[in-house]
Amino acid sequence: MKYLIPLSLALVSGVVADRFITVLNDCPFVIWPAFFTSSGGQPEQAAGWEAQPNTDLTFTTPDNWNGRIWGRRNCDFSASSGPNSCLDGGCNGGLVCNLTTGTGVPPATLATIDFSGESQDVYTVSVVDGYNLPVAILNNGGCGFASCPVDLATSCPLNLAGPFDSDGVPVGCKSACLVDALAGNAANSSNCCTGSFDSEPSCPSSGVEHYSYFKTNCPKSFVYAFDESSATAIWDCAKSSESNIDYTVTFCPDVSTL
Numbered sequence: 001m002k003y004l005i006p007l008s009l010a011l012v013s014g015v016v017a018d019r020f021i022t023v024l025n026d027c028p029f030v031i032w033p034a035f036f037t038s039s040g041g042q043p044e045q046a047a048g049w050e051a052q053p054n055t056d057l058t059f060t061t062p063d064n065w066n067g068r069i070w071g072r073r074n075c076d077f078s079a080s081s082g083p084n085s086c087l088d089g090g091c092n093g094g095l096v097c098n099l100t101t102g103t104g105v106p107p108a109t110l111a112t113i114d115f116s117g118e119s120q121d122v123y124t125v126s127v128v129d130g131y132n133l134p135v136a137i138l139n140n141g142g143c144g145f146a147s148c149p150v151d152l153a154t155s156c157p158l159n160l161a162g163p164f165d166s167d168g169v170p171v172g173c174k175s176a177c178l179v180d181a182l183a184g185n186a187a188n189s190s191n192c193c194t195g196s197f198d199s200e201p202s203c204p205s206s207g208v209e210h211y212s213y214f215k216t217n218c219p220k221s222f223v224y225a226f227d228e229s230s231a232t233a234i235w236d237c238a239k240s241s242e243s244n245i246d247y248t249v250t251f252c253p254d255v256s257t258l
């Protein structure tokens with residue numbers, strides 16, 4: 001009887017304290033996952049690491065964590081430790097992304113997870129700034145899986161394709177908004193929903209170039225600024241009073257399990 005009290009206290013405090021995120025690399029090649037904290041406390045984990053194929057890493061975050069997780073490809077930190085040390089997804093800081101400036105260089109598929117809500121967790125797989133790896137966000141709470149689980153790079157529309165590896169194979173697919181931004185046209189863009197297009201009525205998905213390429217192949221991803229109207233872009237999961245819901249961010253997920 002004596003031992004039941006500390007046990008139940010531990011259980012209760014476990015519910016309100018940390019959250020668990022597992023990052024799984026199911027790709028047949030090495031990737032370098034990274035995260036960036038948008039708001040809330042910092043996780044007890046370095047903000048970047050090397051992930052061999054078929055390995056995973058679990059870390060805890062404060063229960064108000066709100067941030068993004070992405071994967072980096074073809075990295076070599078020996079020559080430089082800046083955003084260009086990876087072919088895509090690189091960040092300020094090198095292997096470990098800078099906690100204040102290490103947001104990652106697009107195009108990169110972003111898994112965003114927000115634990116800060118009062119009653120629900122909110123998560124997306126975003127290709128708003130482009131794509132670099134297949135990603136899914138799974139959970140053990142019985143809620144839907146956000147995903148962009150297929151390869152969008154090899155069949156990417158030509159004007160969006162890249163960067164390319166040393167064999168000339170694309171390892172990313174930019175969004176039309178990112179192409180506008182790189183050309184210095186992000187301030188007034190129907191692809192970015194900015195300037196004269198900064199409201200939902202003035203920025204329909206039909207005005208976003210190649211929207212259907214992304215949304216048809218990745219229907220459960222967040223494709224452009226006002227994609228919430230598709231009803232499959234932003235996912236949520238009601239918080240449970242019994243146990244915290246755990247999340248897994250899987251790179252190159254097995255599509256048949258989604």
Ligand SMILES: *[C@@H]1O[C@H](CO)[C@@H](O)[C@H](O)[C@H]1NC(C)=O
Pocket residue numbers: 093098099100101
């Ligand atoms: C992160 O970037 C800021 C701003 O450039 C810099 O002041 C800081 O030293 C960097 N942090 C680390 C750990 O390098």
Ligand SMILES: *[C@@H]1O[C@H](CO)[C@@H](O)[C@H](O)[C@H]1NC(C)=O
Pocket residue numbers: 188189195196
């Ligand atoms: C934005 O560009 C459109 C043409 O695409 C133009 O009609 C509009 O005046 C511009 N708006 C601003 C705020 O520059």
